[in-house]
Amino acid sequence: MKLVYASASPFVRKVMALMYETGQVDQVELMPVMTTPVSTPPEVRAANPMGKIPALIRDDGPALYDSRVICRYLDDRGKGGLYPDDTLWEILTLEATADGIMDAAVLMVYERRVRPDHLVSEDWVEAQWGKVSGALDALETRWMDSLNGPLNMGQIAVACALGYLDFRHDARNWRAGRGALDDWYAVFSERESMKATAPA
Structure with missing residues (x-):
């Protein structure tokens, strides 16, 4: 899996923090990007048609986007129990x-x-x-x-x-x-x- 991210984004940080809490940091490759509402790199738009980060590119399905969706997915995948x-x-x-x-x-x-x-x-x-x-x-x-x-x-x-x-x-x-x-x-x-x- 690959995470399209920018370290300053609080939405990305949510996903990253969950990855640490559930022991999945080493299982996700990070793809750093620079993006703004008026300048969207093609790799971001390819993962999320709205051009927003974070986006999670999976090996076994379409990319996931919106931090809440990604967090639910990774919590389920890592059996983190963060949504009891x-x-x-x-x-x-x-x-x-x-x-x-x-x-x-x-x-x-x-x-x-x-x-x-x-x-x-x-x-x-x-x-x-x-x-x-x-x-x-x-x-x-x-x-x-x-x-x-x-x-x-x-x-x-x-x-x-x-x-x-x-x-x-x-x-x-x-x-x-x-x-x-x-x-x-x-x-x-x-x-x-x-x-x-x-x-x-």
């Missing part, structure tokens, strides 16, 4: 919340990186941060029990989302007023899977 049946819907919702944070945070980066300066919309940037902030508040007030439970994919996704905020939006200080989430992340980020996949 008894809390499946909570874990999927937690993962979706994390992915929403990543989506908005990545859009903020692209707004300034891809658009000409005179077309950048500060209202758009702040609207995206409003989504991030609302999701962070929900994690702090509604999801700490799930975050503090047995290891699951929702936790990995949230940790990758928070790591991306530190990487690209550190000045926003997401930790302010969210002590429980900050404390949880400080512990979770010490996992080997998180250290090994830190964005660069």
Whole structure:
């Protein structure tokens, strides 16, 4: 198998962290690419018609894309148990919340990186941060029990989302007023899977 990836992507990091947690790192070849919404390499589009990463090129079937699909596949393949049946819907919702944070945070980066300066919309940037902030508040007030439970994919996704905020939006200080989430992340980020996949 081959993973089409860029190390700075929080969606890629989710997949990589799962690979570490389930012992599959040595079973997947990494294919590094450089891609943006306005510049998609052919090898990325060949794996994912939408031109997004990550994409998992399999030897025994069509390529898989969307990090949630890839994570479910690799968890099943590696028998990781990161989507247990008894809390499946909570874990999927937690993962979706994390992915929403990543989506908005990545859009903020692209707004300034891809658009000409005179077309950048500060209202758009702040609207995206409003989504991030609302999701962070929900994690702090509604999801700490799930975050503090047995290891699951929702936790990995949230940790990758928070790591991306530190990487690209550190000045926003997401930790302010969210002590429980900050404390949880400080512990979770010490996992080997998180250290090994830190964005660069």
